[in-house]
Amino acid sequence: MQTTVSSKSREVVISDTGPTILIGERINPTGKKKLQEELLAGRLDLVRQEALQQVEAGADILDVNVGATGVDEVALLPEAVKLVMEVTDVPLCLDSSNPRALEAALKVYEGRPLINSVTADQASLNDILPLVKERNCAVIGLTMDEKGIPRDAARRVELAHYIVDRALQVGIERQDIVIDCLNMPAAANAEASSTLIEAIIEVRSQLGVNMTLGASNISFGLPDRTLLNGVFLSIAIHLGVNCPVVDVAKVRQYALAADALLGKDQHMRRFIQDYRRRQKQT
């Protein structure tokens, strides 16, 4: 299964056999007060800075999310997308729960983006899937509905099936649907990661689609977050998550190590190259 996304000048392929594709998570104001303030003031300096830093750190794709209370996403998301396209050449993941913001961002985007995201909620499916089909993009499906994120794995798997079925019905190809089984803080719920692992294994084996995951949520509220995120990311990559949304500067080395060990990095070239880069920096 291959999901192809692109910028004007660069193509990125998400697949089982290729390297893990890292989607940079940092352009997202959730929990980032300074970025929220900037976006509210219509300023994009931090967005530019985060874009450059993440690509420097090895991001393959950048997620662009400007959603915060009081921000007009319909106006600002396209501006942020234009800016990021100016300063980097990686493909983008247009991230909003507002279909009109996604539509506006799609109008300015040059290439084939990933749309983040559709849920199993009827409104979301009705608004976003036709957009994905019309613009011939790839889309991330979140295994949640209007009632929120199911606590059990079986229901998340059902919702993944439902999203894939609905997407296929409007003519989107299976390879262009990427499923996110939704990472929840382990500190709040002792079963969070075992439920998630179960959902990932089942979605993977039943649907065969490519999979993403917001890898940093698991450690929310815990110490030593980079280690926890890195260890969970390693396990997730083994299970078939092949385009996680991560803080690239912090956990890329775990993904590269996992790829090297799991046969996704021929002659371990990428791992060794990155090791040398890190040695130079210290």
Add this chain to the structure above:
Amino acid sequence: MQTTVSSKSREVVISDTGPTILIGERINPTGKKKLQEELLAGRLDLVRQEALQQVEAGADILDVNVGATGVDEVALLPEAVKLVMEVTDVPLCLDSSNPRALEAALKVYEGRPLINSVTADQASLNDILPLVKERNCAVIGLTMDEKGIPRDAARRVELAHYIVDRALQVGIERQDIVIDCLNMPAAANAEASSTLIEAIIEVRSQLGVNMTLGASNISFGLPDRTLLNGVFLSIAIHLGVNCPVVDVAKVRQYALAADALLGKDQHMRRFIQDYRRRQKQT
């Protein structure tokens, strides 16, 4: 499945639901020139030092191996075992391919040790299994035979079945057999880790026994070994390896993170405690 080992004063239980039990690998002269020289001279200062440091770093069990060219293991293994019992109170894993050395070490050992190891080789099975039965110990079975380590997973699984069957025949309980699917350097063979993962999954699901693994071999000849070992250890713990042989000072944090995320550490108490300990050290 519970494997119980003990020292004179402490019991350690290896199980699916409990924490990952770490067997300290450092008392082993393979690849350690200075330790080889000391052992050849009959000196045990480094053995004492490694024992203390590993227990300080959080080892649950210590492997004791004095096998090097020119060393009389029958004489020296019991001496090393006595010394380690004097300076620490963790259970030991008596490690030798020489049945007489194991027999001599068993005579001085106080408690219920793990014997490392038996292979599917007839001589090994004939010599070691009766010893394990007679002394009521637990034993590690290596999935190799007189032809060496099979390159393919299926044959390793066959050998695991064979060792377990032979052990059951002499009256050893299934819970007292721990299987090691044998970690090989990934640098020498691109399929090393995928083969190993396949073997672990199959042994686990077909035999249900507890599992160990020499976690450091995978990175032999590669840079950034701690990261590679830690990432592979995380995946191995997820697969059911519950008493790996490791360099505890280097990779314990990965095991604790994996346990915390996989529901093997209630309220993440051990992870948080170890985090605080590490913070104090820096």
